[in-house]
């Protein structure tokens with residue numbers, strides 16, 4: 597699979613084709629799924645390509661898998677694109693229990709709903725989205741296997757020398773977003789261990805997915821290209837290609853457990869902001885400038901459990917950087933959704 601990757605990505609159609617091309621691990625996982633697969637929160641950055649990846653895999657193995665993507669679809673283009681790729685859609689607000697009760701039956705659910713940005717201005721939507729929606733969905737889908745996206749933000753910042761937080765680290769992060777994300781996990785945990793009709797669940801603690809149009813690497817490359825200073829206050833990070841993260845989401849169904857299990861989902865290596873910015877400087881022919889200094893603590897994760905169960909990401913840092921550098925240089929479209937990876941106080 598890795599050898600089939602192109603040197604450069606020139607268009608969004610090519611990017612989406614790469615993100616939705618199943619590898620052998622995805623084909624195997626989709627073979628085991630019962631139809632339909634329901635994906636909730638499918639209207640954001642990951643959902644569209646994840647739902648289509650599952651559809652493509654089913655087509656490739658000749659399996660009749662109905663994939664249903666539910667979201668509010670505030671971006672109608674995401675809905676149109678999904679429909680055009682053979683994914684059924686349901687436009688629904690999961691904060692309304694009645695709406696949730698009308699979603700189709702399934703025995704496998706992918707949960708992508710979340711809210712992060714804007715929390716420091718108004719934390720109420722963040723708490724409501726990250727608590728009420730999981731509760732409604734968990735109640736609706738009792739007994740169902742759930743793969744739920746969480747975030748590496750549930751951990752506190754830790755010294756680089758630790759190699760990052762493993763899944764048994766106490767969840768004591770800074771800031772309202774991260775604490776609401778802990779609450780989201782606690783709700784899924786609760787429904788995963790009910791005596792009757794528990795939901796076997798995997799919580800995937802993702803940090804920093806990348807698809808060229810967004811991600812920490814895109815943020816750094818954009819600043820290098822524009823000659824803006826790059827903050828070193830959070831000097832280290834993990835990064836994973838969105839295609840690898842999506843493949844792992846589908847693979848995770850076979851690890852659903854009751855009570856739930858958490859798995860960090862990111863790069864096995866930890867990267868330095870300074871080193872990455874200097875490498876982008878070489879790729880883009882610009883000299884990066886920096887502000888602040890590396891602090892001893894950062895938001896970083898250990899991936900031993902992921903590697904053991906879900907495998908290693910296939911797309912390397914070097915490949916992501918080459919693709920992203922070219923994308924920025926040639927004016928590829930960006931989502932303009934900065935990650936704010938440099939936040940030290942948990943304010944988003």
Ligand SMILES: NC(=O)c1ccc[n+]([C@@H]2O[C@H](COP(=O)([O-])OP(=O)(O)OC[C@H]3O[C@@H](n4cnc5c(N)ncnc54)[C@H](OP(=O)(O)O)[C@@H]3O)[C@@H](O)[C@H]2O)c1
Nearest residue numbers: 637639640641642667668669670690708709710745747805
């Ligand atoms: N991408 C990353 O790097 C990253 C990193 C860490 C964790 N994660 C986690 O992974 C999950 C998926 O990531 P993502 O980047 O795709 O997130 P995202 O872009 O925020 O997408 C989540 C989508 O959920 C939908 N949603 C929110 N509230 C809803 C509601 N009440 N009813 C129905 N739909 C609702 C929204 O789409 P509509 O409003 O259009 O329906 C939103 O775009 C998130 O939960 C996030 O916590 C992602």
